Every structure is written in C-alpha cells, then in structure tokens.
Amino acid sequence: MKKIIVIGAGPAGMMAAIKAAENGADVTILEKMKRPGKKMLITGKGRCNITNAATVPEIIKNIHGNGKFLNSSMRAYDNEDVIYFFESQGVPTKVERGQRVFPVSDKAQDVVDAMVHKLHELDVKIETDSPVSEILAHDGEIKAVKLQSGASFKADAVILCTGGASYPGTGSTGDGYKMAQKLGHTLVDIRPSLVPLETEEDWVKSVQGLSLRNVKATLLVDGEKKTDMFGEMMFTHFGVTGPIILSLSRAATEALANDSFVELELNLKPALAEDVLDARLQRDFAKYQRKQLGNAMVDLLPHKLIEPVLDAAFLEMDKPVHQITVEERHRLGHTLQHLPLTITKARPIAEAIVTAGGISVKEINPKTMESKLVKGLYFAGEVVDVDAYTGGYNLQAAFSMGAAAGNWSVWND
Ligand SMILES: Cc1cc2nc3c(=O)[nH]c(=O)nc-3n(C[C@H](O)[C@H](O)[C@H](O)COP(=O)(O)OP(=O)(O)OC[C@H]3O[C@@H](n4cnc5c(N)ncnc54)[C@H](O)[C@@H]3O)c2cc1C
Incomplete structure (x- = not known):
C-alpha cells in the first residue's frame, strides 16, 4: 500500500487526500491548525462560492495567473465533477449571478463538513495541530516529512498543499514556499492579488x-x-x-x-x-x-x-x-x-483574498502535478503560482489540482 502524506487540510489538500485514498493509498493529512478547512469557512462571506458554472475554457480565462497551466487538470476534474462531488455528499448546490455556485444552505461549514466526512469514510488520518517543518528527500526522491515537534512520517509521496500567504490567521503563512525552495524549487515573487x-x-x-x-x-x-x-x-x-x-x-x-x-x-x-x-x-x-x-x-x-x-x-x-x-x-x-x-x-498581502506568485509552474508537470525536480513530490492549490478572479475560480483551481495530485501520486510508479 502506497503511503501518501498530504501537507495542509485546505480544499486542495482534502481533495488530494480523497482521491489518493479512493485509489487505495494509505493517506495521512498533516494540518497545522486545530481544524481542517479554516480558510474555506470564511470563503464567499461564509457561504463558500465552491466553483463557477461556466465552461472550462471560460473558467481558465478567469484564472489570470497561469490559467493555461490548469488545462489538463481541470479537464480531468472540472466544475461538474466538483458539483457532483458535493451533491453526492448531501450538499445540494445553486447557481447565482455570474454563474457562481454556492451550497443551497449558504453555509461554508456544510462544504467543509462534507469533505471531512468523506475523508473519515475513506479512513484518511487527519493529524491536526501538526505543523510540518521540512520535507525530506534523498537522491531526488521523497523519503519523509518532519514536523516542528521533531516527529517524522515516512512517505512514498508527499502532496504539498499549504496554500498562499494571505489571511495568515487561517493557517496559510507561506510555509510551503520555504519547504519547496529547500528542495530546489523556484518561488515566483509573491504579491497580493484580489486585495x-x-x-x-x-x-x-x-x-x-x-x-x-x-x-x-x-x-x-x-x-x-x-x-x-x-x-x-x-x-x-x-x-x-x-x-x-x-x-x-x-x-x-x-x-x-x-x-x-x-x-x-x-x-x-x-x-x-x-x-x-x-x-x-x-x-x-x-x-x-x-x-x-x-x-x-x-x-x-x-x-x-x-x-x-x-x-x-x-x-x-x-x-x-x-x-x-x-x-x-x-x-x-x-x-x-x-x-x-x-x-x-x-493593502498588505495578509489582507489579500488570494496570493499571486508561488512555486513556479515551469517545475511542475501540469497533468500529474508532480515536481519535475523531486520524484514523489506533488503540489496543489494556492502554493502554486496560479491565481484567479473572484467567482469560485480559485476553489475550482484548488480542487482540480488536488484531484490530479491525489490520483497521480498513486498511479505513478
Ligand atoms: C476571505 C476569503 C474569501 C474567499 N472566498 C472564496 C470563494 O468564495 N471562492 C473561491 O473560489 N475562493 C475564495 N477564496 C480563495 C480560496 O479560499 C483559496 O484560494 C483556497 O482556500 C486555496 O486552497 P488551498 O487548499 O490551496 O489553501 P488553504 O485553503 O490556504 O489551505 C492550506 C492549509 O495548509 C495548512 N498549512 C499551512 N502551512 C502548514 C504547515 N507548515 N504544516 C501543516 N499544515 C499547514 C493551513 O493551515 C491550511 O489549512 C477566498 C479567500 C479568502 C481569504
């Protein structure tokens, strides 16, 4: 059984963990906050604009920062898949002005609960209060993940989903940038987007x-x-x-x-x-x-x-x-x-809805989300140099990248 560690329980990390577990992997999420999905709870003013009902090309047009990088992952897991996922988890959705998709209940909590429920159903271990400090690789291959506490977890693959650097109170403090840089990845300068x-x-x-x-x-x-x-x-x-x-x-x-x-x-x-x-x-x-x-x-x-x-x-x-x-x-x-x-x-990046910049897309395989530098290292979500307008596009990007990383972390040799 492949052992997969997902760092960060935001939308990207939770989706990655769900897909990896559905493919039969032994999956653990390491989350530094006390609960998963803290940022998700404040999305769409607490209503969570899950995705957008436009066509995939239209969605990609609205992802002004490296939208084309998402061509492959978004076609493989698109907005209809996201809507189907939530509806089948008991979260009916509705479409509002500008094709924005929300839960009918208008509660972001329902969206987070649905993901957490699915993770439990799939026996994914969620270790909260577990800030990761380092990803360990040897000879260009992933080996383990180290926590700030000193504890370490062995891994066949690691999916890095630590988000951007905005709204740090939700847990997204840019940790993933440093971890990836330490493994040789390039950080495209971060700056506030949607601010x-x-x-x-x-x-x-x-x-x-x-x-x-x-x-x-x-x-x-x-x-x-x-x-x-x-x-x-x-x-x-x-x-x-x-x-x-x-x-x-x-x-x-x-x-x-x-x-x-x-x-x-x-x-x-x-x-x-x-x-x-x-x-x-x-x-x-x-x-x-x-x-x-x-x-x-x-x-x-x-x-x-x-x-x-x-x-x-x-x-x-x-x-x-x-x-x-x-x-x-x-x-x-x-x-x-x-x-x-x-x-x-x-306003400062801490007040930005989304962080522009991040880990360079040139060093990531757009189909699998695997690092081109370190075998077994995958990326998903805002930690990557991708950012979009408001309208549900950022969460869709996180879900599509998360699904690709989760699937391919198991499918790849
Ligand atoms: C106020 C606000 C409203 C928004 N509304 C919408 C909306 O309605 N629709 C939309 O599409 N987008 C919205 N967004 C943007 C969207 O929330 C983000 O793009 C999305 O959450 C990114 O998902 P992610 O999983 O990559 O990162 P995040 O959601 O940031 O999750 C990253 C997770 O990683 C954890 N983490 C970080 N470092 C470590 C570490 N060292 N060890 C372990 N865990 C760690 C964090 O605690 C966090 O839980 C909004 C953003 C904000 C701030």
Missing part, C-alpha cells in the same frame, strides 16, 4: 461602509485606460474594496510595482448616456429649484456621497439650485460619471 486598495482621497473615510451596486470602475495607469469592471464596490476607512475593486486590484498592484500613477474612475451612473444624465439633472433641479444643491441630489446619490461628489465637481453644498449654471450642471454630470480616486497602494 483592497488604499486611496489618497481622505473623503472615503466619511463614506466608509457605504456599498454601491451597479457602478463601473475604470483603472487608469499613467492616464491611460487599462481595464474596467461593472458591479459592486464598497468604501472603507482606507479606500475601496468589494468585488469589482478586488478584480481590478491585480492590474493595479502590478502598475504600482512599476511606479506608475494609478487612478480609479468611478462611474456612479453607468446606465445613463451623458445627455440622458443631463436631462435627469435638469428634472431634479426643476423639482428642487428652491433648495440648496446638496438637498437637490437626494434622488440621485446616497446621502453620504453627495458632499464628496460636489467637492470633486468644485460645487458648494449650499449653493441655491436656481443659481446653478449650465456649465456647472455639465461639470456635475461629468463628475458623476468620472469620480476620481488616486490609488496609493494595495
């Missing part, structure tokens, strides 16, 4: 907590439009976050790393053409002609946002509406569709 952004503008503090739906954010790098996103965002005490900001953040952090000038332009009324918005402003100004400008904007904007928008348009809150000139109204319309924010930096 909130800090702004120079102080007014964001006054609107912190405000969430905007159906807005468009355009990322400008050195004055040139780079990309845009439509959807939901939120203001915080330091800047901006929320789905569309996180999705733009990878390009923003790359530009910041190149010392470029990075701005966001918010279109608060993206559904309205310029002339339609102007007509709307004229109607509102007619309705509120006896009021001050600040009070005439209540139908158009959330209360908290009125002053920052008027400030950006160089207009006074207390200016009587009937005194607003055509030029001022046009300026206001323009500001509503081009509200500028200067991005100073990204």
